[in-house]
Amino acid sequence: MFKENTLSEICSPRFIVQINDSFIFWFERSNQYLVVSKTINDLLGLFFETTNKSSFLTACIDQNISLEEAHTIYDDIHKLIKQANTSADQNSASVLIPKIATPIVIKQYLLKTSSVIINYGTLELEKFIHPQWAHALTKKKNCDHTTTFDVFKVQDHNFLFVNKKYIKHYHANESHVLAGQINLQIINALYAKEESDWMATFHASTVCNDQEAIMIIGASGNGKSTLSAVLMASGIDVLADDFTPLLAENKEVYRFPSGISVKVGAFNMLKELYPDFEEYPLDVSTSKNVPIRYIPPIKNLESGTSHLPCKKIVYVHYNPTAISSMEKISTARILETLITESWLSPLTSNVELFLDWIKDLQCYELIYSDNEMAVSKFNELFGS
């Protein structure tokens, strides 16, 4: 569509899609998305179509833009496109890959007909990872498909091996990234996939019926997982908590059968909904000693469907003083949260599918203070 600029730092976007009044540009070099309104889209079109600054200024003057303003617009666009093409490098420190450490604790988890064995090298890692899978703990048994994880710490880094093969290492203060990688490896094992097969792993919870899935997004602390637990208490199936994988092949979201993590602020409310709440696995290993409890999912890979289409996203915001409401909003409104809080595959073919997927989304904003109202609104959304 656009001419390629000769300046290497000013590459044209690989893809451009329009959703309602917004235009989304994707830059291949940086795997960054630029979302703009129509007027800026028009100017960006002019920027890429013209061969140099002089012809851009001439074109602007033809559209009754003053020369002075055209200069500043050009300079802004130049800076913007340069920034859109530039992403911060993540320089992971190179370390010597060690031999697999002897585990302190070994646990096996049964996930349908597959099993995952995790060899924990430290008690801290076991306390951190085990609670979310405790509901799937099984006594040692042979399964058709068993995947063995070794996770251990050497000096300042945690190392992850899968089936004795080195996968990644992370600094000890990046345990949320280690956990994300373990989650990825688990879905790869469960569904016989590789990272390149996934279009995205969203920082989102997802609920479903037997026809469709609805994704729940929101900033940290907005109550995504707590809302999922509330919905599950009403009988709604939680397909995934905190980590929702989207497969490229069929553009469907897949079950991630972990426990639902709820933080201490929600404990009293959830005790009313879950009579056995005090019995659920507790993670007290956080350095601030803020406990997290993991509610076992009511459905698993045996009793629930493994994947479903997802065309609805709810941006959730818990506000105890607000009047609960659910309103339809534009897709552009949720993109900032959806994109910046999630891993999106940088593969060109997957990005094209992702942009196609978001074109058909129906998005809603739920502000809630009332659990019953939230449950009612979700039941209305299913099938609507």
Place this chain on the structure above:
Amino acid sequence: MLIFAVYIYSMKKEPIKNEITRKEALSRMGKYAALTAIGTFAILQPLKAQETSLPPGGTGDDTFPIDTP
């Protein structure tokens, strides 16, 4: 005086829609003053790796929010 609708993304990453004057837009978004006065735009960068919001357990990081409900 012309009024321009501008999205300013707060530190909490929540979009806040304000109607502000061109002068205010220029002062807020000095880096892209001209574009800010014309429309809305945002560069969005996905995470470089799969992550969770799980609080780390005894592994060094001690920052995570407490759920509000």
